Every structure is written in structure tokens, then in C-alpha cells.
Amino acid sequence: MPPKDLFHDSVKRALEKDGWAITHEQMPLSFELGDMYIDLGAEKIVAAQRGSEKIAVEIKSFVRASAISEFHTALGQFFNYRFALSEQDPGRELYLAVPSDTYSSFFTIRLVQNMIRTYGLKLITYNPKLEEIVEWIR
Amino acid sequence: MPPKDLFHDSVKRALEKDGWAITHEQMPLSFELGDMYIDLGAEKIVAAQRGSEKIAVEIKSFVRASAISEFHTALGQFFNYRFALSEQDPGRELYLAVPSDTYSSFFTIRLVQNMIRTYGLKLITYNPKLEEIVEWIR
Numbered sequence: 001m002p003p004k005d006l007f008h009d010s011v012k013r014a015l016e017k018d019g020w021a022i023t024h025e026q027m028p029l030s031f032e033l034g035d036m037y038i039d040l041g042a043e044k045i046v047a048a049q050r051g052s053e054k055i056a057v058e059i060k061s062f063v064r065a066s067a068i069s070e071f072h073t074a075l076g077q078f079f080n081y082r083f084a085l086s087e088q089d090p091g092r093e094l095y096l097a098v099p100s101d102t103y104s105s106f107f108t109i110r111l112v113q114n115m116i117r118t119y120g121l122k123l124i125t126y127n128p129k130l131e132e133i134v135e136w137i138r
Numbered sequence: 139m140p141p142k143d144l145f146h147d148s149v150k151r152a153l154e155k156d157g158w159a160i161t162h163e164q165m166p167l168s169f170e171l172g173d174m175y176i177d178l179g180a181e182k183i184v185a186a187q188r189g190s191e192k193i194a195v196e197i198k199s200f201v202r203a204s205a206i207s208e209f210h211t212a213l214g215q216f217f218n219y220r221f222a223l224s225e226q227d228p229g230r231e232l233y234l235a236v237p238s239d240t241y242s243s244f245f246t247i248r249l250v251q252n253m254i255r256t257y258g259l260k261l262i263t264y265n266p267k268l269e270e271i272v273e274w275i276r
Contacts, residue, residue: 031247031248068218071214075213076211076215083253083256111221115217119217
């Protein structure tokens, strides 16, 4: 099992411990284009529900060598997914899940904090080993 | 020479034909973090000047199999580079350069047009073979 799936499973279990029901292990996200649909390449977006709250979670491991490269892609995906979601499933909030140690070491820098504030990114930080949510940042 | 560099050279020559002087073949973009600098991994940002106008150009080839994957990354890079640039070199405008056929086939879709409008992306479309600027979209 590649490391990516370990993080994916870890976030799912962390959400379940937090009282969420996983409704889609892999939520398809596409975008209508005339009669066709463009697949947004959202391989691993988890959808979950708790009471009347519905969320979609883009799970990132930040195991790649370059945090900044992974952040470039995660940020672009977040914008595109959020827009597609607003049409496909309005009312479902998109979150970016990042390991809590990545949050402490990288997401606290001014560049990243500015992006979060300016563009209204919502985040979940999680502990991959304990399989627990550390913080909701909205 | 990898295809990536062919596109890079093509855009440089297209800008020169359009009356721009290339001031940096590879403009370094970094972000201050206390006493350190984070390299934003902007390998190939071209800086150019024409009269009092100063621009930085993020050059994309869109030769990868998945246009949407390349767009995710290009979009995230554009946001991060634009923010870094606004601090490092205020007054220099960032443009995303894409081949004109990619613009016609992919950038015209509603998802991409929405991102351009909502977030104020500026684009240059270019013809890689003729080494000419086709359109400035600002």
C-alpha cells in the first residue's frame, strides 16, 4: 500500500472518531462542458456527513521532498475543486487536510497564512499516527 | 534540449519581437521567513521590460497528458508567485503564458474562465512555432 493511501485511511478514521459518517470514499468531481464532463482528477476526495453538516476533504500527505511544490498543486486543486463543488453539491464545504506537523512547520509561514486568509481556505490538521483530528481551521 | 526549454525560448523571442527587453532569463522568486528565504521553485520565470512597463512571465507548455493537472499546478503557482512578487518587486505584473491552441481548447471552458475572472489572472497566449504573441488577456 503506497504511503498516500495510509494518509487517506488515517483521515477517514480520524473523521469517524470525530463523529462523522464517511459517505464517499472517493467523491467524483467533474465539471460540465456542454454535453461532456471533464474529470477534475480528484482521485481521493473523501465526503463525510455529521448531522446536517456535509464536507468534502482534499487529503494531502506532504511526504514529497518539496513542501512548496506540493503546496502549489494543493492550492490550485483547492480553488478548482471548490468551484466545481459549489455547482455540483452546493452547501458541501471543502477542506484541505494536512498532517499537523506539516501545518506547524510549513503552513505557519507568512506566504501560506496569507493565502489561507485572502482566499478563505478551510483546513483540517490531523495526526496520521494517532488517526485523530488535531484542529479545524475555518 | 527538453521540450520545456523550447517553449521558454519561444516565449522569450515572442516578447522580443513585441518590443520587450528580457531583463532576467530566470528571475529568482523567494519568500522571506525570518532570517531565511524560501525558494518558491520558480525555475523559469522570465522578467521583461518595455518602457516603464515591467512584467514577470510564468511559462507553461501544457504538453503533459492531463491539461487539468497542469492547470491545478499552474494556478497554485500563479497565486504564490503573484504574492511573492508583490512584496519582492511591487509594480511588476505577473502573466501566465500558454500556447494559443491550449488557450482555445482548454482555457475557454467555464471552469477556467471563472478562475481567470474571479482571481484576476493575466494571460499571454503565444504561438510556439511562429514565436509570436497571439493575445494579451488582462
